[in-house]
Amino acid sequence: MKVLDRKLLREAKASKGLILAITSLVAVGVMCFIYMRSAHRNLTMAKDQYYAQCRMADFWIDVKKVPIAELPELLEIPGLTEIQPRIQFFATVDLERVKYPLNGYVLSLPDDRQNVINDVVLKRGSYFTERRRNEVLVNDAFARKHGLHPGQWIHLILNNRREELFVVGTAISSEFVYLVSPGSITPDPERFGVFYIKHSYAEEVFDMDGACNQVVGLLSPEVRERPDEILRQIENKLDSYGVFSKVPRKDQPSSRFLNDEIRGLGVFATIMPVIFLAVAALVLNVLMARLIDQQRVIVGTLKGLGYSNLQIFGHFTKFGGLIGLIGGLLGCFFGYRMSIFITELYKQFFEFPNLSNQVSVPLYVTAMIISLLCALIGSAQGAYAALKLRPAEAMRPKPPRQGGNIWLERFPRFWNRLSFGWRMVLRNVIRNRLRSSVGLFAAIMGAALLSTGFTLQYCVRYLIDFQFEMISCSDIDLTFKDERGPDALDESRRLPGVDRAEPTLDVACELFNGPHHRKAGITGLASDARLTLPRDLDGNIIRVPKTGLLLTRKIADLLNATVGTTITIVPTKGLRTPRDVPVVAISDSYIGLGVYAKIDYLSGLIDEELAMTGVQLEMDPRTSAYDRFYTEIKQLPALQAFNERASNIKNLMETLINTQDIFIGLITLFAGVIFFSSLLNTSLIGLAERRREVATLRVLGYSQWQVGGYFLRESMILNILGTLLGQPLGYLLVRYLTVVYDTEMFRFPMIWPASVTIKTLLLGTAFALAAHVFVQREINKMDWREALNVKE
């Protein structure tokens, strides 16, 4: 090892606190880069592999009923390469050990194993056999949740009949990576499952002889990215069979959620490392500038001995290189561990056959290069100062810093009221412009991160509260298999434990406003409805108009509609007569694309007297009432779906909030690293520079705590100022995230309660105090008698 390298290592060892602080900044930046990129890559690769393995469809078209014999004609459409007929229905599941009904999605698969579109991957058991007609494959997560295994019998209500099915195996499929029941935003494998049955059996139980009600297909690669035109052609051809919906892959719920997550990860994988590495580079820059200042004479000596500028520059940048190297290696290590952890965490949400952490050597190499570059850039700028000095000049001690007035002194009324201590503190903060700016910048970044974390926490809680406490107030929602008349409401009222029942009518429609159009369900509500209460952002109830529609904001925006706009609706079922209806009010919602109307008005639009597709119930809260209700409801053949608000909320809390808490814990930790490291650096550097000043104060009779107090005041000024300035940045960051995650299925509310700022201030202060513990220790340890004798 070169002797100067030894010098470097010993210097590094002597200032290990500082090095540790900057290294941890670099390490966190690299760690975020590694684990977010890894998660991004793992999900992308798992997705691509899985989609290829299952031959993931490019589109899904739901029809009322189409003869399979008519389908080959579709293949004449150029770009359409393969199609597959399926039969699909929603059903309820009656498990003996579960007292309430569960929801299921029943899907047909060929009787014999074929290489179909949207194929399944078997997890346990086998594919259908020839032994029984009523065999079923259960989706694996549901089976695991309920302890189902091949060889068991289960009961499903299929087409109003309670059918017994024999479980032959469990399976997963690429179309259900993110499996959510209609209207939900998080998977609930306990309450919702997918059941694959033989196509022949499906034909039989659903009266679909030689027909199907869903067509999935593959497109040729050239048109895969722009499927709309082909889907329109297919729709035209199938028009007479009643097309309910046509969904390209990008809009398929599972695929969409997955893509949104991957996209969000990509955004985070850029923002987080940039924040940390920028702070690290700046802090390193300050540290290097001070190191070189301190070693001015050594720089001069080395020049005098014949060291070239490049050699000296190289020597000092090696210091940064060392930090980049250690930080990079640590970041790679923890990034590796984190990417395993996060990838495992994703398994809670996404079901893949083989989602695991793949180590990408180029990614780690890139991370090391980024780490080294950031550290080298940070230190090179500081080390450059060493080159400008002529050797003879470097040998002379640095001229004393100018001690002129600071701008605050131009306000004598304010300035004269300050104590000596505050004046000293303010002068130090303001005169050390570069160092203070870097400390401020770090505090701004840390505060922005912290407040973003806290706000997201509020946002998600508020979202759940808004949707499931304020808008939906029913305890239980029942969805019927078919449209029913007013008798269904009476039946529901007679169910045990029901205190109140309100009818709902869901009509799937296509809504048009000029060139803008969207598919959405219009929900009809009773005149006296109080179990669904559309609201505006402030929580005020928006009354559903007697005539016309109430749109939620997202669909209003998508349709470019405002109050007063007349839009055209075309129901996807029934007579499909286009109707012009006015938009009368707009409400807010964070989930889905809600449209509301009065139930009698909506019934009129589809030419019915009074129709309903479901009821919302308010229940007697006693457990015994629920139990009797469950027993009864399990026997109802006409039931298509059963939703309980309490379980929805519980599931949302468990999945969304728990995961979010992990992320917020991480963000807090990361922000802590920023606050702690940068403030520690600023203070320790200040301390090293002002040893004589500290010594003088000690000689004058100041205690070590008083001296420490001055340093604490300096870092608190930066900390508090930075936290306050970080709020707008955090606000922008949250704003940006609400845009990134603004989808048709799901949006973030943008709220910023004052408690976020207070919490950020408190936590920032805690981090600053933690850093100050180390500074105070240095002050206590300092031999101030010796400091006074130092030659400067």
Next chain:
Amino acid sequence: MSHGYPMIQSTSLNAQVANSRVLLHLDKIGKTYQMGEVSVEVLKNISLEILHGELLVMVGPSGSGKTTMLNIIGGMDIPSHGQVWYRDQDIAQATPRELTRFRRRSVGFVFQFYNLIPNLTARENVMVSTEISEDPLDVDDVLDMVGLSERKDHFPAQMSGGEQQRVAIARALAKNPELLLCDEPTGALDFDTGKKVLRLLVNLKNQLGKSILVITHNAAIADAADRVVRIRSGEIIDLHKNEFPRPPEEIVW
């Protein structure tokens, strides 16, 4: 470049011989510092020759321009005007790169406050200079020469001022330069230690034939010199040859 170390003969100089023995030649150099609006002329038209294998002592009070001249001779600074001839090169016109090469190959600096690197041992401090030289002396030999073979693994903070100065001399010497430049080498030392350091310098001249320039405000040291130049307010006021240099042990200050 070949390094020759002709021994000094104590015969009177004849002009031609003198020319061939010139190592470095200052030709009417001046140095002016601009301090804001005021310009300060530190050196005024100085001409001086440094000969092969001589101990030249430059005496002058503080602020007389000694250190500036030393810095210019050592390639650490450049004059405002005039020429500095080292062999056939004018180092006053040299590029920074050429100056670095000059400092690396040809001169060894000994600083008043030693300027040792605090977290390197004595031996390592010497290695700082051998690692960049093309033709260095053996580090241990040099440390032995300055009488520090026993202390070579000590850090500067663990050594006395005299020892530190000897490390600094060893560091300058180990590069095997033709010219040693010493800035107040005894300035920070007590009397006895100062004399030991002076003895070391005289020995280096005698045994290795190095040219040595010592600047000092201590006139007594001049007694050990081959030639003495007196400087005041940036001008040479006297230059004389010492016919009988006294051994350092006999000098008193």
